[in-house]
Amino acid sequence: MSASQPSVLLVEDEPAQREVLAYNLEAEGFGVAKAENGDDALLLVDEAQPDVIILDWMLPGVSGIEICRRLKSNTETRKIPVIMLTARSEEADRVRGLETGADDYVIKPYSVIELMARVRTQLRRVRPASIGERLEFDDISLDAETHRVTRAGEAIKLGPTEFRLLSTFMEKPGRVWSREQLLDRVWGRDIYVDTRTVDVHIGRLRKALCQHGGDDPVRTVRGAGYALG
Ligand code: CA
Secondary structure (H helix, E strand, C coil): CCCCCCEEEEECCCHHHHHHHHHHHHHCCCEEEEECCHHHHHHHHHHCCCCEEEEECCCCCCCHHHHHHHHHHCCCCCCCCEEEEECCHHHHHHHHHCCCCCCEEEECCCCHHHHHHHHHHHHHHHCHHHHCCEEEECCEEEECCCCEEEECCEEECCCHHHHHHHHHHHHCCCCCECHHHHHHHHHCCCCCCCHHHHHHHHHHHHHHHCECECCCCEEEECCCEEEEC
16 A cells, blocks of 8 residues: 555455455555455554445454444544445344444445445545545645645645645644654555654645745644644
């Protein structure tokens, strides 16, 4: 998975269904992690939090419902949207009745196009910049599709790393990001980068954002990291 690319964890024990879905998700530009059972799914979530989880209800061992319940009762993972796949509508009713906390339900056999649309709906909520939305913060505007950034109407030139940093910040204004979290999100966890590199690029981002004047919108939170606003 490359940095900034939206990531989907696909939990499905049927190999054919898993491969078809993975293929379609990758074609949509998503990074895909695959698990064929609940235990693997929980391990993968622990390793690298996905942006969205597609979770089959019927799994060998721990059921999808139980996985969902565990994810939703853990403060670390409860905000990750879960789309449950259920085999029949009666099962879907049962899933709803069980109040697992799933964010959406798709009944099998599903249309891949519809499922992709549901994934995008969840991503729009959690990672708007990753699907080409326009983000605004104060007088800063970022268009994720055209990669144009303006401040008070003036064009701001940013390098690719600074652009990814800014879109990460603008997806969640006010949120404090640690250097390690920024490394994961902006650089990707497969690449070894020193945390001081983050400081260097934050410096460049600040300079760029203030090139036409205005206050520095990036806040340094001592001992914690950085935030926008
Ligand atoms: Ca299954």
